[in-house]
Amino acid sequence: MGIPTLGAAGDNVVRYAVGYNFQYTNGMPIRYIGIPFPVAGQPREVLHSYVFDRNDTLSGKPMMKAVVDALTAPPTPEEKISGQPPEAKAEPRFLAPDTADNLQQLFKDKDWTDYNPIILPTEEKVKEMLKGTSQPPDKVVKVISWPGGNRSLTVEKVAVCAVMAGAKPKQFPLILAVAMSVPFGNSTSSMANMILVNGPIRNELEMNYRLNVMGPHNEVNSVVGRCYTLMSKTAGNLHSGKTTFSGLGSNIQYNNLCIAENEEALPAGWEPTHVLKGFKATESVVAVGTGWSYISSVGEVQLKYPVQNLIRDYMRSLTGMGATVIVTPETAGLLRDAQGFKTKRDLSAWLANNVEKTIGSYWGNGVISTMNTSMALQGMEPLASQLKADPETMMKPFQAGQVNIVVAGQGQTTWFVTDFGVGRGTRVDNWR
Amino acid sequence: MKRKHLIISLLLLVAAAAAYTGLSPDQTQLQAADQPKITVMNPAVTSKMADREPLGPRLDNLEGKTIYMVDISWGGPDAARVVFEEMTAWFAQNIPTVKTVIKRKAGMYSQDDPPLWKEIAANGDAAIIGVSG
Numbered sequence: 001m002g003i004p005t006l007g008a009a010g011d012n013v014v015r016y017a018v019g020y021n022f023q024y025t026n027g028m029p030i031r032y033i034g035i036p037f038p039v040a041g042q043p044r045e046v047l048h049s050y051v052f053d054r055n056d057t058l059s060g061k062p063m064m065k066a067v068v069d070a071l072t073a074p075p076t077p078e079e080k081i082s083g084q085p086p087e088a089k090a091e092p093r094f095l096a097p098d099t100a101d102n103l104q105q106l107f108k109d110k111d112w113t114d115y116n117p118i119i120l121p122t123e124e125k126v127k128e129m130l131k132g133t134s135q136p137p138d139k140v141v142k143v144i145s146w147p148g149g150n151r152s153l154t155v156e157k158v159a160v161c162a163v164m165a166g167a168k169p170k171q172f173p174l175i176l177a178v179a180m181s182v183p184f185g186n187s188t189s190s191m192a193n194m195i196l197v198n199g200p201i202r203n204e205l206e207m208n209y210r211l212n213v214m215g216p217h218n219e220v221n222s223v224v225g226r227c228y229t230l231m232s233k234t235a236g237n238l239h240s241g242k243t244t245f246s247g248l249g250s251n252i253q254y255n256n257l258c259i260a261e262n263e264e265a266l267p268a269g270w271e272p273t274h275v276l277k278g279f280k281a282t283e284s285v286v287a288v289g290t291g292w293s294y295i296s297s298v299g300e301v302q303l304k305y306p307v308q309n310l311i312r313d314y315m316r317s318l319t320g321m322g323a324t325v326i327v328t329p330e331t332a333g334l335l336r337d338a339q340g341f342k343t344k345r346d347l348s349a350w351l352a353n354n355v356e357k358t359i360g361s362y363w364g365n366g367v368i369s370t371m372n373t374s375m376a377l378q379g380m381e382p383l384a385s386q387l388k389a390d391p392e393t394m395m396k397p398f399q400a401g402q403v404n405i406v407v408a409g410q411g412q413t414t415w416f417v418t419d420f421g422v423g424r425g426t427r428v429d430n431w432r
Numbered sequence: 433m434k435r436k437h438l439i440i441s442l443l444l445l446v447a448a449a450a451a452y453t454g455l456s457p458d459q460t461q462l463q464a465a466d467q468p469k470i471t472v473m474n475p476a477v478t479s480k481m482a483d484r485e486p487l488g489p490r491l492d493n494l495e496g497k498t499i500y501m502v503d504i505s506w507g508g509p510d511a512a513r514v515v516f517e518e519m520t521a522w523f524a525q526n527i528p529t530v531k532t533v534i535k536r537k538a539g540m541y542s543q544d545d546p547p548l549w550k551e552i553a554a555n556g557d558a559a560i561i562g563v564s565g
Binding site for chain 2: 001002003004005006007008009010011012013017027028029031035037038039040041042044047048050051052064067068071072073074075079080081082083084085087088089090091092093094095096097098099100101103107110112120121122123126144148149150151152153154156157160161164188230234235237363366369370371373374375376377378387
């Protein structure tokens, strides 16, 4: 804008904002003040005290003196520096030689792992992994632009992570397809991801989509999910306290809900998820979606309370930004044969039309409020009307297109309700 | 007699434990030092960063200046806005010649808003943007 500008951030994130990653992202240092946290949800008298009585949490000065100084104090010598920041220094292709034990420790010290032992990525092992694809090692799979700088995730770097995770070359095309969605969710909330695999690749790699599909009982489900974490932390440059700042974090980020759909057990008329997204049934597709949480049905379906009603009840606790309901084939069969949902879309539409929550509950969620307030105040419907309405008014938080149904597992009439979306999907064959 | 048996048993137990490890502490340290060095590939990716630009000049003082306060709507409609209203009240009491203009940025917090930046550049002397958290 060409005028002195000051960023104001809560104390929970302001030190990340002034960290090196953010300082140089836009080419110019940014001055910040740190406001005591929390801000949202506080009554006016507390926010009044923040401004009049409290100190800037960065400089320690009285808040408004810090504001005045930030807009008037001349640039410091450090703020006058120009050119490339030291963090732009090229990463060497190889690390300095060391013993295996020391290298295992180095990878932990660098926060490049999930703190479980890794397979050390020797050149030989990486070369072997690269045999799993015809793609050149220097091909860029994705450019990751946040936080700080642009980082080109190449086929070779993905292979390094695949070796670290314990993958085999035949699994590499799937991992490359997953790499297009790196890094995982990074937010002060507990954002996470779900990796969903459809098509022939499930059987080709012997992924688990039956018993214990969401548990630690299959090498491919485990390794591919783990590799997504390792790629996120290395290429994504995600380090707790420096570039990630989730209040609670998420245990889901150890494996990222890496599952496959039990397409073979779909009831008649229920199509695989990737087909509903526009792919052919014969195509192998991986979709990475974003969400936060999942809730188990705990028990099996009961005759006295139709299963869709219980799913509806559970979905009332979701934010309303998206949902994926994961049901066993047996649950799907009951939904189709006993409850009349001839297709997944029928069920999605019914849930979108029957899940209700109060407007107060919907807007009471900070993520909804942060994302939608500006649009509501600018008149976008139905958000604008919702913001003005009685908080006890009921509303429907979902549209049918936001509610995905996935069939997985086997052997019990159980299910999960999740707030994960299903990503657009990537063809695995593109990465062979 | 029983005590003697107990002592012998304990000694045997210690000896068995030592035999199980197979190595004395000195030998273990030696083995670690003898580990061959290997070379592995670096998983970290080079960050391509924009050239750093020096910070622009600051104002001499705020007397008579117009300060835009841009609400990015983080945390809903009543978070940053109230903070900026309180800052406005502080200026009214302490530097009354300052004019403040509170604006809400279009779109979500991370979306660009060029018309607003243009307005601020044309009419403002300084800006405060926030409050994230």
